[in-house]
Amino acid sequence: MSEDKFIKLIKLYPDYSNVFQAVLNWFLAHPKQKYISMDLFYSNKYAITKEQLNVAFYIMKESKVVKxxxxxxxxxxxxxxxxxxxxxxxxxxxxxxxxxxxxxxxxxxxxxxxxx
Structure with missing residues (x-):
């Protein structure tokens, strides 16, 4: 996994940096996991709105960080x-x-x- 891609997105899209950081942290904490669902972030633990999630995952997809x-x-x-x-x-x-x-x-x- 390239942390550099996430760091670049955090700098380019600061409004969604909390989502990018949460996704990065999740993959770092679960190195054997290959797949992630937005459902993991629908909790108060992350304080991320559905709109932020949708936009951030769209940005990650378009930036070729995830597919x-x-x-x-x-x-x-x-x-x-x-x-x-x-x-x-x-x-x-x-x-x-x-x-x-x-x-x-x-x-x-x-x-x-x-x-x-």
């Missing part, structure tokens, strides 16, 4: 199948680990981000 990854979760929050780089790649039906077919309408498509 989106779409993950399918069942009703219990378990991952189904592989991750997708583009939401249009997701099939209309997915198979669970037990081989059961589920309609995409009956599962959750969750947006995660991974470092580039």
């Amino acid at each position: 989106p990854v779409y993950r399918i979760l069942d009703e219990n929050g378990h991952k189904i199948g592989r991750d997708y780089e583009d939401v249009t790649e997701i099939p209309k039906h997915v198979s669970t680990m037990l081989g059961d077919k589920k309609s995409i309408d009956d599962v959750f498509v969750v947006n995660y981000y991974t470092l580039i």
Whole structure:
């Protein structure tokens, strides 16, 4: 992970520096984790608004610091199948680990981000 990319964003976009710093700190504290969700920052611990999160993650994506990854979760929050780089790649039906077919309408498509 390149901390330099985050430091550059912190300087370029000071209004969102708290988000960039929180994301950087999270990855530093969890070096084996490859994926992050904005949901991690929806708590009072970070004092970050949804607007700040959305804009900051958009900036990180456009600045090629992170890229989106779409993950399918069942009703219990378990991952189904592989991750997708583009939401249009997701099939209309997915198979669970037990081989059961589920309609995409009956599962959750969750947006995660991974470092580039």
